[in-house]
Amino acid sequence: MTDATIMLRRNVKHTLRNPGAVIMTIAMPVLLLLLFVGVFAGALNVGGGDYIDYLVPGILLMTVGYGSTATALAVNRDMTEGIINRFRTMAISRASVLTGHVVGSTVRTLVGCVLVVGVALLMGFRPTGDAVRWLGVVGLLALLTLALTWLGVAVGLLAKTAEGANPFILVVQVLPFLSSAFASPETMSTPVRWFAAHEPFTPITDTLRGLLLGTDVDDSLVAVAWCVGLALAGYLWARVLFRRDPS
Amino acid sequence: MTSAIAVTGLRKSFGDKVVLDGIDLDVREGTTFALLGPNGAGKTTAVRILSTLIGGDGGQATVAGHDLVREPDAVRAAIGVTGQFSAVDNLLTGEENLVLMADLHRVGRAEGRRRVAELLGRFDLTEAAGKPASTYSGGMRRRLDLAMTLVGDPRVIFLDEPTTGLDPRSRRTMWDIIRDLVRGGVTIFLTTQYLEEADELADRIAVLDNGKLVAEGTADELKRSIPGGHVRLRFADTARLDAAARAFADASRDDEALTLQVPGNGGVLALRALLDRLEQAGIEVDDLSVHTPDLDDVFFALTAKGVAR
Numbered sequence: 001m002t003d004a005t006i007m008l009r010r011n012v013k014h015t016l017r018n019p020g021a022v023i024m025t026i027a028m029p030v031l032l033l034l035l036f037v038g039v040f041a042g043a044l045n046v047g048g049g050d051y052i053d054y055l056v057p058g059i060l061l062m063t064v065g066y067g068s069t070a071t072a073l074a075v076n077r078d079m080t081e082g083i084i085n086r087f088r089t090m091a092i093s094r095a096s097v098l099t100g101h102v103v104g105s106t107v108r109t110l111v112g113c114v115l116v117v118g119v120a121l122l123m124g125f126r127p128t129g130d131a132v133r134w135l136g137v138v139g140l141l142a143l144l145t146l147a148l149t150w151l152g153v154a155v156g157l158l159a160k161t162a163e164g165a166n167p168f169i170l171v172v173q174v175l176p177f178l179s180s181a182f183a184s185p186e187t188m189s190t191p192v193r194w195f196a197a198h199e200p201f202t203p204i205t206d207t208l209r210g211l212l213l214g215t216d217v218d219d220s221l222v223a224v225a226w227c228v229g230l231a232l233a234g235y236l237w238a239r240v241l242f243r244r245d246p247s
Numbered sequence: 248m249t250s251a252i253a254v255t256g257l258r259k260s261f262g263d264k265v266v267l268d269g270i271d272l273d274v275r276e277g278t279t280f281a282l283l284g285p286n287g288a289g290k291t292t293a294v295r296i297l298s299t300l301i302g303g304d305g306g307q308a309t310v311a312g313h314d315l316v317r318e319p320d321a322v323r324a325a326i327g328v329t330g331q332f333s334a335v336d337n338l339l340t341g342e343e344n345l346v347l348m349a350d351l352h353r354v355g356r357a358e359g360r361r362r363v364a365e366l367l368g369r370f371d372l373t374e375a376a377g378k379p380a381s382t383y384s385g386g387m388r389r390r391l392d393l394a395m396t397l398v399g400d401p402r403v404i405f406l407d408e409p410t411t412g413l414d415p416r417s418r419r420t421m422w423d424i425i426r427d428l429v430r431g432g433v434t435i436f437l438t439t440q441y442l443e444e445a446d447e448l449a450d451r452i453a454v455l456d457n458g459k460l461v462a463e464g465t466a467d468e469l470k471r472s473i474p475g476g477h478v479r480l481r482f483a484d485t486a487r488l489d490a491a492a493r494a495f496a497d498a499s500r501d502d503e504a505l506t507l508q509v510p511g512n513g514g515v516l517a518l519r520a521l522l523d524r525l526e527q528a529g530i531e532v533d534d535l536s537v538h539t540p541d542l543d544d545v546f547f548a549l550t551a552k553g554v555a556r
Contacts, residue, residue, distance in 0.1 A: 001350065003351065006347065006350045006351055009350075010336070010339070010347055013338070013339060013343065014338045014339075017338050017339070017379070018338060081334075081336075081337060082330065082332040082333055082334040082335075083334050083335060083336050084334075085300055085328070085330060085334055086328065086330075086334035086395065086396075088299075088300055089298045089299055089300055089323055089326065089328045090323055090351060090352075090399070091320045091321075091323040091324035092351050245300075245301040245302060246300060246301065
């Protein structure tokens, strides 16, 4: 067993011990799903098709976002509770504790995504993609989770207290609203439309939507590039932060 | 005997603030060394550097025979650290915390189980083993913390203020545990602000003040090094007390108790000279006791400048 596996097991135990945090990361997207389908569906014009079919990719994005904020808080708790200093003074792989967080979180988030899709199917979501496209969905979601999770880890390392992670939580929760996740950018004001066209969540949502609904996936390369870029940035940032002397 | 910890010229600054200003230490294997000092003296920083948690700015150090900078992993494999703030996983139970350590030390499943059970029993945690560490009292957390440190059988253990914030009973328990460890051949590097603790546990004590070592030695050496000691002589009657008071002009007398306090360090030579003078003067003494200053006196005398600054 490697150090990272042991840390992953610790992470899984945390998750099972503290189911509230997991439920929250799934409950919030489901709540948004209900809210948008029940309240805004009639008012939002997304150009044909059921609104729920349009909405689910955005909700999946939110699920990944919430998952990464849970990671940021978990990493921050580790860093501020003293246990990390014990790990740092043991002859173990230094990065193992972070690897445990990232792998654990990615699995947790993907499980959350499956549950959210299940709820959506019950509510009338009718995806039309084939098996290959579903694989694409899983792959892109995994990549996105990896990206946001590494960023979450970095934020958790950077923040001196749990409150310090708030800006990150705000960003990952607001950015999807300023993308094609909930409404078509064409209906937005010019500056917002410009922003939506250039932020990472629009191509990612569009690609997910294309894969789920069997429509075009022209933005897939851009989406993958954003995910890889963000994952790399988050990983390198986290590495630099973790190598600093603890204060 | 070889050195478990050898430090020369250790320096560390945070920004403009010099926290350690050239520290030299030598801790022999199998002994207890106490680093004593007021809050903010640099004790914790010294432990953090020696336990590879942070880097020093200058100087050299070896721990368990390994260079701190060149072989940090070899140092880590030989040490255990129990810090001022508990390093336990609050979401895990006491037992799971210990199993986590056993796993990380690769002690093997059967041996791990045996060691965990043994430590739970030894630290009086068997009953609470299945409860999350977050529900533990301060004393229990500290015991769990130290138990986790011991899972890997460290040869050198750093204890940063191990009894700060504990009630007297928990403190006694902790002291007993520490004495047991030393009997088992472990080297203990202890920081404390309690003089009594250093006096109880340490073979050698160094006093740290404002980043500098201001004294080093055994508890007795330190006590003798500062003024405040005296020899108390008790006499059978006032006539003998009068005679003795004439012989020792610098002494202070207590007529009611029939005693005379003669300033002195209580060393063998001084004591012999004192007895010689009494004999020459033909004064018979009922009782004699030597009073050395306690570590409190030492502490205040040595760190007073720091307080005044």
